[in-house]
Amino acid sequence: MLMRILRTEGIKFRRAPVWAAFLLLPVLPAVLGTGNYLANLGVLPNQWYSLWTQHTLFSSYFFLPALLGVFCSWEWYLEHSGHNMHALLSFPAPPWALCLGKLLPALGISFLSQAVTGGLFLLSGSLIGLTDPVPPELPEWLVCGALGGMAVCAVQLSLSLLLRSFAVPVALALLGSIAGLMLTAQGLGLYFPYSLLALGMRANNPSMELDIRVLVVSSLVYTLLFTLLSIRLLSGRDAPAE
Amino acid sequence: MTIIQTQELCKRYGTAMRVKELNLQVPEGSIYGFLGPNGAGKSTTLKMLLGLVRSTSGEIQLFGKQMGPRTRVEILRQVGSLIESPSYYGHLTGEENLRIVQTMRGAPAEQIDEVLQIVRLQDQKNKLAAHYSLGMKQRLGLAAALLGFPRLLILDEPTNGLDPAGIQEMRELIRSLPQRFGMTVVVSSHLLSEIDQMADTVGIIREGELVFQDTLAALHGRSRPHLALRTTDNAVARSLLEKQGLGCTEEEGHLILPLLPDHQVAALNCALAGQQLGILRLEERKKSLEDIFLELTGKAASL
Known part of the structure; x- marks a missing residue:
């Protein structure tokens, strides 16, 4: 059943206007970050590592959560428009499978966004002629970022399912990221879903000591909790009366 | 099934x-x-x-x-x-x-x-x-x-x-x-x-x-045609009808009978007149499906 649902979710992403977000949202922080790096070469001596701090400064706390928020909102917005929710819930599919059918594509988007971020980082670095070798930690940063992104997606999907709005959950993603920034500053980042994305990417601080096990467990716990919440929201409620 | x-x-x-x-x-x-x-x-x-x-x-x-x-x-x-x-x-x-x-x-x-x-x-x-x-x-x-x-x-x-x-x-x-x-x-x-x-x-x-x-x-x-009868004393008329084996119901001052053949209607007229009952109305009615629907969905409102 889950495979069938995933196939249909794939069809729904055809011609989806949110792909435009993919062109825009990862490119902006790369351009801004590279510009910042070039403008502050005096205080940023560490080549790739310095460039990474500038790229992730914008992406991890703003553009990437927004990107994930937009995709997650789109996934439920589609079902909330018209009477699609009736049709979706009238299919012979259990609510848990429908929720996983939303989470797994979002997880894919999280990984894809990290791949694009990494690609743009390498491209920017080569274009401005960085000579040091590329940091070997880069794949790890990206994978950890994607896992943190998974937790963000699970929260966003619950919000989008609950609020039946496109824009409000995206705004909440940005607020969540700001809160995440503050909690990270106080050392509590590993316990807050919106901090996990930036922490995983070692945003602004590539030399940070990070217990990856805690990051992975924390990401999984939040993903599990909010996916369970989504399942409950989807199965425990009457379809909207007209 | x-x-x-x-x-x-x-x-x-x-x-x-x-x-x-x-x-x-x-x-x-x-x-x-x-x-x-x-x-x-x-x-x-x-x-x-x-x-x-x-x-x-x-x-x-x-x-x-x-x-x-x-x-x-x-x-x-x-x-x-x-x-x-x-x-x-x-x-x-x-x-x-x-x-x-x-x-x-x-x-x-x-x-x-x-x-x-x-x-x-x-x-x-x-x-x-x-x-x-x-x-x-x-x-x-x-x-x-x-x-x-x-x-x-x-x-x-x-x-x-x-x-x-x-x-x-x-x-x-x-x-x-x-x-x-x-x-x-x-x-x-x-x-x-x-x-x-x-x-x-x-x-x-x-x-x-x-x-x-x-x-x-x-x-x-329910929309079959029927006869509606109103007399000077419906209660007496009703017992007379029932004696003749004609079951009827009363609805808004009319006795409702099945549609009878002409000779039976004529005989009924005579019998009623014989009991000094004046016949005020004797009409053939047919309810449309619409009437029945309205009755079912509207009339029950007064209950």
Whole structure:
């Protein structure tokens, strides 16, 4: 059943206007970050590592959560428009499978966004002629970022399912990221879903000591909790009366 | 076999009872017309049958199985539905919309062309659903409901938004489904004429209560012509009639009799006159189906 649902979710992403977000949202922080790096070469001596701090400064706390928020909102917005929710819930599919059918594509988007971020980082670095070798930690940063992104997606999907709005959950993603920034500053980042994305990417601080096990467990716990919440929201409620 | 059976089905929203102690019985292979004015609880009931709305109390059995969280998925495999205005993904083509339904229901891919043909959308299948007319969207919704050729089809106001030609076409299509595909169809409407032309079994709901449920023929039976008689003393007249073996009922000051042959009416006249009863009115009446519907859905309001 889950495979069938995933196939249909794939069809729904055809011609989806949110792909435009993919062109825009990862490119902006790369351009801004590279510009910042070039403008502050005096205080940023560490080549790739310095460039990474500038790229992730914008992406991890703003553009990437927004990107994930937009995709997650789109996934439920589609079902909330018209009477699609009736049709979706009238299919012979259990609510848990429908929720996983939303989470797994979002997880894919999280990984894809990290791949694009990494690609743009390498491209920017080569274009401005960085000579040091590329940091070997880069794949790890990206994978950890994607896992943190998974937790963000699970929260966003619950919000989008609950609020039946496109824009409000995206705004909440940005607020969540700001809160995440503050909690990270106080050392509590590993316990807050919106901090996990930036922490995983070692945003602004590539030399940070990070217990990856805690990051992975924390990401999984939040993903599990909010996916369970989504399942409950989807199965425990009457379809909207007209 | 009874395809749908509900027992004392109730739905309360806040303090309002939207559906009250409903006992539906939908026989297999029938076209069950679910009739009632707007807001009578038709959609709520249909949504409960699909598990989209939870009942407050009572039970639902589909195909002899109790509807519940554990059986829902299994039951829904055999049910196609079109609830309220059709649902579609506007950024996808008609065919892509059907591909989603076909995949979700696990139906063979060839059926997409088959149902497109049935609803005559095959030439429009590559158009975005958002650019469809209302009638085309409705037909797309029906095509989606037909995918997998389920045993039971639940259609909520399927002719809404269609032009007269479209209504005619939809009606004929629905009427053909039991013979062509062995389906049982539940179709709701607030229009008596529509149910009259489509259904063979009728349930009439009014303010959440089922006020009639029987075959369409039985409903028509209620509209048989009859005689209405008013005399100077109806009570005496009634006992006289009963002595002659003529059962009657009294309605708004008239005694209602079956339609009698002329000679019997003449004899009746003489007998009444013999008892010094003046005949004030003796008329032949025929209730239209419309009258009966109004009686069932309106008159009960005074009770």
